[in-house]
Amino acid sequence: xxxxxxxxxxxxxxxxxxxxxxxxxxxxxxxxxxxxxxxxxxxxxxxxxxxxxxxxxxxxxxxxxxxxxxxxxxxxxxxxxxxxxxxxxxxxxxxxxxxxxxxxxxxxxxxxxxxxxxxxxxxxxxxxxxxxxxxxxxxxxxxxxxxxxxxxxxxxxxxxxxxxxxxxxxxxxxxxxxxxxxxxxxxxxxxxxxxxxxxxxxxxxxxxxxxxxxxxxxxxxxxxxxxxxxxxxxxxxxxxxxxxxxxxxxxxxxxxxxxxxxxxxxxxxxxxxxxxxxxxxxxxxxxxxxxxxxxxxxxxxxxxxxxxxxxxxxxxxxxxx
Amino acid sequence: xxxxxxxxxxxxxxxxxxxxxxxxxxxxxxxxxxxxxxxxxxxxxxxxxxxxxxxxxxxxxxxxxxxxxxxxxxxxxxxxxxxxxxxxxxxxxxxxxxxxxxxxxxxxxxxxxxxxxxxxxxxxxxxxxxxxxxxxxxxxxxxxxxxxxxxxxxxxxxxxxxxxxxxxxxxxxxxxx
Numbered sequence: 201x202x203x204x205x206x207x208x209x210x211x212x213x214x215x216x217x218x219x220x221x222x223x224x225x226x227x228x229x230x231x232x233x234x235x236x237x238x239x240x241x242x243x244x245x246x247x248x249x250x251x252x253x254x255x256x257x258x259x260x261x262x263x264x265x266x267x268x269x270x271x272x273x274x275x276x277x278x279x280x281x282x283x284x285x286x287x288x289x290x291x292x293x294x295x296x297x298x299x300x301x302x303x304x305x306x307x308x309x310x311x312x313x314x315x316x317x318x319x320x321x322x323x324x325x326x327x328x329x330x331x332x333x334x335x336x337x338x339x340x341x342x343x344x345x346x347x348x349x350x351x352x353x354x355x356x357x358x359x360x361x362x363x364x365x366x367x368x369x370x371x372x373x374x375x376x377x378x379x380x381x382x383x384x385x386x387x388x389x390x391x392x393x394x395x396x397x398x399x400x401x402x403x404x405x406x407x408x409x410x411x412x413x414x415x416x417x418x419x420x421x422x423x424x425x426x427x428x429x430x431x432x433x434x435x436x437x438x439x440x441x442x443x444x445x446x447x448x449x450x451x452x453x454x455x456x457x458x459x460x461x462x463x464x465x466x467x468x469x470x471x472x473x474x475x476x477x478x479x480x481x482x483x484x485x486x487x488x489x490x491x492x493x494x495x496x497x498x499x500x501x502x503x504x505x506x507x508x509x510x511x512x513x514x515x516x517x518x519x520x521x
Numbered sequence: 522x523x524x525x526x527x528x529x530x531x532x533x534x535x536x537x538x539x540x541x542x543x544x545x546x547x548x549x550x551x552x553x554x555x556x557x558x559x560x561x562x563x564x565x566x567x568x569x570x571x572x573x574x575x576x577x578x579x580x581x582x583x584x585x586x587x588x589x590x591x592x593x594x595x596x597x598x599x600x601x602x603x604x605x606x607x608x609x610x611x612x613x614x615x616x617x618x619x620x621x622x623x624x625x626x627x628x629x630x631x632x633x634x635x636x637x638x639x640x641x642x643x644x645x646x647x648x649x650x651x652x653x654x655x656x657x658x659x660x661x662x663x664x665x666x667x668x669x670x671x672x673x674x675x676x677x678x679x680x681x682x683x684x685x686x687x688x689x690x691x692x693x694x695x696x697x698x
Binding site for chain 2: 282
């Protein structure tokens with residue numbers, strides 16, 4: 201009996217020590233083409249150049265078809281364990297948050313600290329964007345749907361899942377029914393590809409983007425030389441070595457760089473790390489923070505700032521916090 | 522004259538033996554194809570209502586009823602291991618398999634033996650079918666012993682997927698998160 205209890209306790213402890221990976225947030229966003237073609241757009245004059253931007257608020261407030269599709273997709277994704285972030289609600293929250301932030305005051309009369317970058321960060325965001333596009337077309341008396349759904353990773357800009365096609369023409373079915381049919385038809389294909397993306401992520405690590413930058417006040421740039429373990433080389437090369445040692449199977453790509461910046465793409469970071477004997481979920485900020493700690497030691501002794509851009513992108517800025 | 526007779530008899534025996542061998546070999550191939558876990562004759566008919574797939578599947582059997590039963594089993598097995606192809610003329614998009622591992626049936630043999638036995642749990646996921654014996658082009662007598670029958674079936678795809686996820690056979694989309 202004692203033996204069984206001990207085994208059960210050990211199993212429970214092991215199960216408890218395993219963490220869960222960071223779950224990406226997903227949001228359906230109508231495509232630029234869809235918004236602009238239906239006149240849900242805003243036009244700006246940017247120093248003589250006309251810029252057309254989608255007006256999501258107007259689109260969601262007026263287009264019933266769009267609401268129907270998003271609602272249908274949300275139901276399907278929630279059923280698969282991925283409740284979607286609702287764009288309309290997110291936009292409302294942001295407005296409310298902005299109003300509250302501007303009005304909030306402490307008893308002593310202090311306002312909330314907010315830098316220009318904090319203000320810029322107040323936008324509707326998700327880790328994976330489901331870029332939705334559809335069009336109801338007519339062929340004589342018959343109508344049909346052209347449907348495109350792209351799952352875009354917000355950080356790597358990669359299309360991680362997609363489903364697209366043209367529905368069968370029908371003269372009897374209402375357009376709303378055809379739209380509903382299109383969602384039901386393509387969502388399994390889309391989720392199948394999303395599943396492949398997640399399986400790849402668990403096998404080879406999460407694919408993220410890391411930027412290394414230098415403040416203009418920094419004492420060193422990426423081409424200055426250092427001695428480490430009897431080896432003399434450029435600072436940037438030592439950072440590259442650290443990336444090779446700390447990414448999953450050394451997978452990363454230094455796609456661009458100068459003496460002032462390095463751009464690392466296709467960086468595969470582990471899904472978990474261990475802290476206090478427990479497995480915890482790793483994100484890019486945590487990964488880059490490890491690089492910051494490495495650079496704070498001998499021989500570099502540098503102070504660096506870690507700037508986070510969501511789950512899959514972080515910047516390390518060398519020189520000061 | 523006797524010699525010619527003997528040669529003719531020998532030739533007849535050889536030809537008969539060859540024909541028999543060929544027929545046996547053909548039967549063997551046919552039997553292997555019937556019993557193969559990779560051989561599904563399935564077409565998507567249209568987009569099913571929420572959570573279902575509307576497909577047409579062909580089954581083989583000694584009697585029409587046996588062929589219908591085999592068709593139902595094949596439809597469920599195909600949903601699990603192979604998925605359904607896209608419907609012709611944009612009627613429906615392709616449906617991926619619930620389990621991506623093609624050896625799913627051998628790896629979980631004990632579970633699937635019970636699942637697919639006559640009157641087994643698989644029937645829970647066959648929503649609607651043309652149970653009345655099909656006629657015309659949907660009922661073909663392949664040979665003296667075999668019928669090939671086509672039935673239109675609605676598979677409760679989402680429920681089937683959930684069952685596979687619950688049993689740990691399929692990985693759910695949010696597993697690991």
